[in-house]
Amino acid sequence: MSAAPRELEQRAQDARSRLADDVDLWVATSGAAGPHLVPLSHLWDGSRILVSTARSTVTARNLVLDGRVRLALGQTRDVVVVDGTAELVKPADLEPAAGDAFAAATGFDPRRLAQPYVYFWVRPWRIQAWREENEIGGRDVMRDGGWLA
Template sequence: MKITNPARSPERRRHDVLARLERETDVWVATADDDGLPCLVPLWFVWHADAVWLSTRITNPTGRNLRDGGRARLALGDTQDVVLLDGEVTVFAPADVPEAAGALRAKTGWDPGGDGPSYAFFRIRPYAVQAWHGTHELRGRQLMRDGVWAV
């Protein structure tokens, strides 16, 4: 593949990341258990109040890993348009987060609380964000560090 477009500015990358978080519906969620066994699944999400919110059963491997590990890596896009977010996880019952639950329902049409009591909500507050389009954008890909936007 020949790269013909110039690298985006950091400000443009941040704008593009935030636009994708608003627009996209699915995110890859990477977690690991206490033994380091990795788990990678796609889940619906919503960007709400400067955090990624998603829901899954607390009883499945991803739910347990999010609850017990307290952190996750999220990925949007393919290898030519990458967004990676590393974040700290907080667990909530659906009834405890009516705004986030409503935002997820409005975006996806799905109400996890209506699917049974084993569903929980997970807020993932990013502490690191990277974004790049191809190898020519690897330099400058770190847009957030320690929870603070660099741009």
């Protein structure tokens, strides 16, 4: 038996907590070769999500060509899905505080690697959160970049 559905306010708070507390997420992009899905570490700054990947990856190429991205966090019975737009940030242009916060949160500092890495700030425009079928209706907790609760 499923638990009672959470109210919108609780789902929005749970989504913010997952964004802040989880280290890794799934990044889905699309390009000439079709859809691409990879796990990456991330940092949530309260309004944007910072991810990093090697400059030569399919993910980086796709995001540079088409900044649309879908992110997923959590388990299948407690999921947060983020649709957003990614903006390329070269390591030299990343605010030092953001780079330090990313390294502290993820245990991984791309600025220290020999292989060239890039960062992407993802600005969410839609976030959905649900656990069970009874939360599918009304699963949007953010629309058009604004929290609904």
